[in-house]
Amino acid sequence: xxPDSYCQQRAAASGSSFYYSFLFLPPEQRQAxxxxxxxxxxxxxxxxxxxxxxxARTKLAWWRSEIAALYAGTPGHPVTQALAQAIKQFPLPExxxxxxxxxxxxxxxxxxxxxxxxxxxxxxxxxSVVGLLxxxxxxxxxxxxxxxxxxxxxAFQLTNIIRDVGEDARRGRIYxxxxxxxRFGVGESDILEARHTDxxxxxxxxxxxxxxxxxxxxxxxxxxxxxxxxRSGLIMAAIYRTLLAEIxxxxxxxxxxxxxxxxxxxxxxxxxxxxxx
Numbered sequence: 141x142x143p144d145s146y147c148q149q150r151a152a153a154s155g156s157s158f159y160y161s162f163l164f165l166p167p168e169q170r171q172a173x174x175x176x177x178x179x180x181x182x183x184x185x186x187x188x189x190x191x192x193x194x195x196a197r198t199k200l201a202w203w204r205s206e207i208a209a210l211y212a213g214t215p216g217h218p219v220t221q222a223l224a225q226a227i228k229q230f231p232l233p234e235x236x237x238x239x240x241x242x243x244x245x246x247x248x249x250x251x252x253x254x255x256x257x258x259x260x261x262x263x264x265x266x267x268s269v270v271g272l273l274x275x276x277x278x279x280x281x282x283x284x285x286x287x288x289x290x291x292x293x294x295a296f297q298l299t300n301i302i303r304d305v306g307e308d309a310r311r312g313r314i315y316x317x318x319x320x321x322x323r324f325g326v327g328e329s330d331i332l333e334a335r336h337t338d339x340x341x342x343x344x345x346x347x348x349x350x351x352x353x354x355x356x357x358x359x360x361x362x363x364x365x366x367x368x369x370x371r372s373g374l375i376m377a378a379i380y381r382t383l384l385a386e387i388x389x390x391x392x393x394x395x396x397x398x399x400x401x402x403x404x405x406x407x408x409x410x411x412x413x414x415x416x417x
Contacts, residue, residue, distance in 0.1 A: 267297035
């Protein structure tokens with residue numbers, strides 16, 4: 141199996157909405173963004189699929205050394221071998237790949253966030269940085285596009301948090317800011333024990349409104365001259381906003397189930413958005 145086919149398999153097997161946003165890209169961009177996505181999956185799994193915190197930290201330390209090897213020209217893992225081709229063609233800073241690892245490491249140490257400001261740092265590292273790297277791959281003429289990419293990454297992560305409340309709770313994690321729980325009268329035990337109450341529904345409606353406002357803010361900042369180049373991000377936004385609408389329509393029942401869109405619907409949204417931009 142070649143490095144590129146390994147990354148392609150990782151992207152397709154995940155069932156992620158990101159996969160559908162890559163389909164229409166030219167080969168060089170598709171290779172690079174798929175390698176970047178596969179890297180994110182690898183370092184995320186290093187934490188989420190490892191029960192022992194010490195082992196998870198050891199795995200992330202290995203990935204840091206592998207990123208150093210990548211930029212030294214001696215990558216050993218299929219993902220970094222695929223990224224080696226990408227960094228020859230696109231300006232992907234080493235420090236930003238390391239910052240993604242820093243974000244994943246926060247999942248080992250941090251199970252709660254007191255307020256949105258503290259959550260924002262986590263979202264920046266695991267998602268906004270990815271958005272900035274993706275913008276370099278897709279290309280842009282106006283540097284304001286980087287602000288769009290930053291905010292769009294934040295919106296994606298807020299959507300992930302909303303979708304995965306129950307799944308994260310089963311890992312002992314609550315990403316929803318503690319100040320928001322207090323504001324809506326939701327206890328940690330309500331989330332950890334999957335009690336869907338009216339207060340919880342109102343809490344989640346607030347989270348959805350925040351995510352929607354973040355999408356609006358991001359899209360408002362995308363210069364017209366870069367809309368075509370950034371179509372993959374717009375596809376993701378269309379898919380994720382449709383997902384948010386589904387969660388809201390279902391009464392925010394995210395504690396015991398993971399609401400998702402069918403592959404066919406994701407493909408339809410991707411095709412429609414690509415054709416319309």
